Amino acid sequence: MAELEQLVAKMESGELPLEGSVAAYQRGSELVKYCAAQLERVEKQVKVLEGEMLRPFAADGEEEEDEE
Secondary structure (H helix, E strand, C coil): CHHHHHHHHHHHHCCCCHHHHHHHHHHHHHHHHHHHHHHHHHHHHHHHHCCCCCCCCCCCCCCCCCCC
């Protein structure tokens, strides 16, 4: 994510030459795909841990109440 943020900042600055912008875009695209795949993998792991039922996380300091 940090590398992706740096690439976006460089591209938004307008200081990259055309070739650099194209290369940054291609690298950014690869990073987005990687991050999406990692997120999907983690979501699958959470589903397994939660018994295929995703629940929202409690906010800091709040405890989830079990519904009966």
